[in-house]
Amino acid sequence: MINTENMIKVVVIDRDDKRHELDAPTDMNMNMMELCKSYELPVEGTCGGMAMCASCHMYVLSSHEIGERSDDEEDMLDEAFFVEDNSRLGCQIKLENSLDGLEIKLAPVG
Amino acid sequence: MIQTDIIIIGAGPVGLFTVFEAGLLKLKCHLIDSLPQPGGQCSEIYPKKPIYDIPAHPFILAGDLTEQLMEQIKPFSPGFTLGERAEFIEKDDEDQFTVTTNRGTKHRAPIIAIAAGLGCFEPRKPPVEGLLDFEDKGVEYIIKDPEFYRGKKVVISGGGDSALDWTVFLADVASEVTLVHRRSSFRGHPDSVQKVMDLAEAGKITLLTNAEVVGVGGDNVLCSVEVKHKSDGLSHIELDHWVPLFGLSPKLGPLGEWNLNISKNAIEVDTFDYSTNIPGVYAVGDINTYPGKLKLILCGFHEATLMVQSAYKRIYPTKNLVLKYTTVTGPPGIQS
Numbered sequence A: 001m002i003n004t005e006n007m008i009k010v011v012v013i014d015r016d017d018k019r020h021e022l023d024a025p026t027d028m029n030m031n032m033m034e035l036c037k038s039y040e041l042p043v044e045g046t047c048g049g050m051a052m053c054a055s056c057h058m059y060v061l062s063s064h065e066i067g068e069r070s071d072d073e074e075d076m077l078d079e080a081f082f083v084e085d086n087s088r089l090g091c092q093i094k095l096e097n098s099l100d101g102l103e104i105k106l107a108p109v110g
Numbered sequence B: 001m002i003q004t005d006i007i008i009i010g011a012g013p014v015g016l017f018t019v020f021e022a023g024l025l026k027l028k029c030h031l032i033d034s035l036p037q038p039g040g041q042c043s044e045i046y047p048k049k050p051i052y053d054i055p056a057h058p059f060i061l062a063g064d065l066t067e068q069l070m071e072q073i074k075p076f077s078p079g080f081t082l083g084e085r086a087e088f089i090e091k092d093d094e095d096q097f098t099v100t101t102n103r104g105t106k107h108r109a110p111i112i113a114i115a116a117g118l119g120c121f122e123p124r125k126p127p128v129e130g131l132l133d134f135e136d137k138g139v140e141y142i143i144k145d146p147e148f149y150r151g152k153k154v155v156i157s158g159g160g161d162s163a164l165d166w167t168v169f170l171a172d173v174a175s176e177v178t179l180v181h182r183r184s185s186f187r188g189h190p191d192s193v194q195k196v197m198d199l200a201e202a203g204k205i206t207l208l209t210n211a212e213v214v215g216v217g218g219d220n221v222l223c224s225v226e227v228k229h230k231s232d233g234l235s236h237i238e239l240d241h242w243v244p245l246f247g248l249s250p251k252l253g254p255l256g257e258w259n260l261n262i263s264k265n266a267i268e269v270d271t272f273d274y275s276t277n278i279p280g281v282y283a284v285g286d287i288n289t290y291p292g293k294l295k296l297i298l299c300g301f302h303e304a305t306l307m308v309q310s311a312y313k314r315i316y317p318t319k320n321l322v323l324k325y326t327t328v329t330g331p332p333g334i335q336s
């Protein structure tokens, strides 16, 4: 049985501007990079989520509070392209109940 | 022409361990890697990170794992072609393959083991329109010979160690050096950051932070770049060279054109022996795919072990292979 208490909805807009509404568990220690991969959306996640590859670059479109970028995340974004003020590494966005309704867009691949 | 039993493409952990397992069967190996050092992802992406799932190593740094593997295969004296990318593959009428690199080095063997991981590590290219037209005509992603820049006007982009180190080095070589970086802080080594700051203060280099190169211009050769500053718009810089240094990322590369069955950037194999659709060509480690595949070092080691058994039977169809424990045969490479 799915426990709806620990499920949120997240919207991911892919690189062809297609909207995907995803059910995201918040009790499995998952992040946005992993969620996208688990739905087979085109996110590489080469480094496995250690903020070491920038292959999970995405933009946060909604106004959810996600917490500041860490130094590691900032450093890695230096190697990404098309970086905007709302750029984040998906692997550094932990799925939590407060992120219900989160909307993100996958960044282009350089 | 380098002649061997198994040409291994990729000197990551799985390619290296393939040498060991092949060596136990007295098969000689030669490794080709586009990186200048062995170790693949372990040495290029995360040498200082501990790995916890290598059997019998409660933890081991990725860099140490590479060193230990190099030590383990030493008795079998494998050959290495490093810093060259395997580009072409051909089969001759003696059932042998020739693999040629981008520098023209030729290798010949009856067996090819592709252990190419996520592919070749290639420089990340900024998405600037027209950039490709100026490659090697003023745009370089790697500095091979600093003397090349003597007396020239150079713009470097990036915020990591290589951007900082080359800025410091070229300050004394080039006529003008400008470093362009997206942020105001740098991720490089604090010493290098300080040196760059000092040079900028002394007027020996120009430091443009919160800025990005967004355009390139010139007839045939690069003459200028357009720089976008976060607060005060665009500016135009005249130059001879632009060197964007944004690190490396893996790309499948030439293997994609070898008529192998590829699915999702990986080579399809038969899990019986990790053979590909081309007889004599195998694929092990992160580069292969099959139902249930996990991209783990441990799994790559297992694949390499089974693969060389099949390779042996292909080379010596009439010889029967009996599994011998290494405890029985003694130290590798020494037994007759």
Ligand SMILES: Cc1cc2nc3c(=O)[nH]c(=O)nc-3n(C[C@H](O)[C@H](O)[C@H](O)COP(=O)(O)OP(=O)(O)OC[C@H]3O[C@@H](n4cnc5c(N)ncnc54)[C@H](O)[C@@H]3O)c2cc1C
Pocket: A046, A047, A048, A050, A052, B009, B010, B011, B012, B013, B014, B015, B016, B032, B033, B034, B035, B039, B040, B041, B042, B045, B046, B050, B051, B052, B053, B084, B085, B086, B087, B115, B116, B117, B118, B119, B120, B121, B252, B253, B254, B255, B284, B285, B286, B287, B295, B296, B297, B298, B300
């Ligand atoms: C940050 C990070 C953490 C990880 N943590 C773990 C972990 O804890 N446990 C674990 O088991 N795994 C981990 N992995 C995965 C592990 O590193 C890989 O599974 C492993 O490196 C695969 O080894 P490989 O030899 O198949 O390929 P790679 O290590 O990718 O090596 C392939 C080599 O082939 C070369 N190459 C490719 N194409 C060509 C060509 N045409 N010509 C010449 N050379 C070529 C490349 O330059 C590269 O050096 C991690 C990976 C990363 C990035």
Ligand code: FES
Pocket: A033, A044, A045, A046, A047, A048, A049, A050, A051, A052, A053, A054, A055, A056, A076, A089, A090, A091, A092
């Ligand atoms: S998965 Fe590598 S930085 Fe996020």
